[in-house]
Amino acid sequence: MQSRRRFLGHLRTALGIALIAVGGRPAAATDDIVLVDGWILRRSDLDLMR
């Protein structure tokens, strides 16, 4: 069970790295980035502050 979990963890990490490597994460436009209370955030993060 534990080795299966570890394998899945590695797989998830590898997939994550692969996604980053091909630019899979959507980049935000510069005007979507804001500085709030010292945090550099995406504007869409602000809903978490409510």
Add this chain to the structure above:
Amino acid sequence: VIIDAETVEPSHFDGRRFDVCVVGTGPAGLSLALSLAERGHDVALMEGGGLDISYESEELYEGDIVGADYWPLTACRKRFLGGSSNCWSGVCRALDAHDFEPKPHHALSGWPIGKADLDPYAAATQAFLEVSPEKPPTRSLFGADRGAFHLIDFRHSYGRVLAPRFVDTLRRSPRVSLYYHANLVDLELDDACRQVRRAVFRRFEQPAPFSVQARHYALCLGGLENPRLLLNADRQMAGGIGNTQGLVGRFFNEHPHQRVGEILLAEPMRNREVYAPTPTFMAEQSILNFGLILLPDVRQLALPNELARSVACRADFARRLAERLAGHRVVCNEGGLEALAAQWREPSRMLTAKLDIAAEQALNPESRVGLTADRDRFGLRRLALDWRFSELDWHTVRTAVMTFGRQLAAHDAGRLKVADWLLDGRTTFPGPDEARVGGPHHMCTTRMSDSPRTGVVDRDCRVHGMANLYLGGSSVFATGGHANPTFTIVQLALRLADHLATA
């Protein structure tokens, strides 16, 4: 051979003339002396301290901090066999090619030599320092679209404390005579003040000084003591040797090291990563070089307490943000049993990192090493360190941190909480009580330049105006770059050995 200078008669040196007298046994002096000896040159290698640390020697490093807060001057270097390699972290990296190039926004920048002049010494430097091989980084937070930053590799010395590795070599060497407890107090010049005639030394126990004669002299005393010795040597030259333009001790450069923020990461990070600016970004923003160091929070369970507390008014915000980034549930350290359970389930997950910066400084003539009126036991005036920052230093750090934070968010690779001190409008870096301060890396105080108007040594590390006096170590750096300097120090020393072997 290794000889305690306390035991020799002053007449020991009568009629003896070495090829080179190397003063100082840190990475520069040791590599220079051993390289010369390998080519059959007779070398007097002089160490002021002993074979081990002692109060009487370290005390000679006492001095005043008159500028920005800094460590006590006895705490950031060592004065016995091996010099400051005895307190070296072992982290090193060669300078980048663009570090040697002049920058239009950085007055006086640019070296008279280039990276290609030091590259031939990289392999020998790697062997001397027992440095791990280059391992180009494979992963970047930003993937192929690196934007303003590229992930860089630092190397580590396995034999970072040099002296124990070379004691046997020195003991057996027929070419190197290592004298310890030999404290350089003066350089006696010829009548024209163009050549060093002899170097004068004092000992702790024996009152009588002694002198050593050589064809060439190389001071490898470190970025603070090289200028201190030259400034003190003002018996024949007003203002000190090599100081006709008043440049000795000026342009003191450090690598300001500061904690600049904390990061919530989208992906786990196991090892520290360092990001440096691309040359294009540096030129576009008119900034200096730097390394942004991401340190995964090793004691992290999920979210560090202080980060949660730092947003106390919205304590849940950081956790919810972390969950959005990571795509799974995150608990705070304060979660007690719940946090322990999380650690047990996913012990290797590192979702937060500290962000530090090690930045290059602008060449500022007001940032300098000078002398106090107080004298040490040998009559030399003590050191006064006046470390200063300039607007370009601030511009570099602010631009680096804010751009990195924006890029993290834009790529959804993480979110940066910027350190309060960067946003509170202050105009000085936090002092040593609040954060790390510098390398400690002491650079540029006898900088290299083809012109005596802008530097103390020429491209061969020879003091301008002196026929046979050379300097080794990071005091000759023309600019500081951002990388730890020891690798470059040894490259320069081996290059100097090549020059002296044929001079």
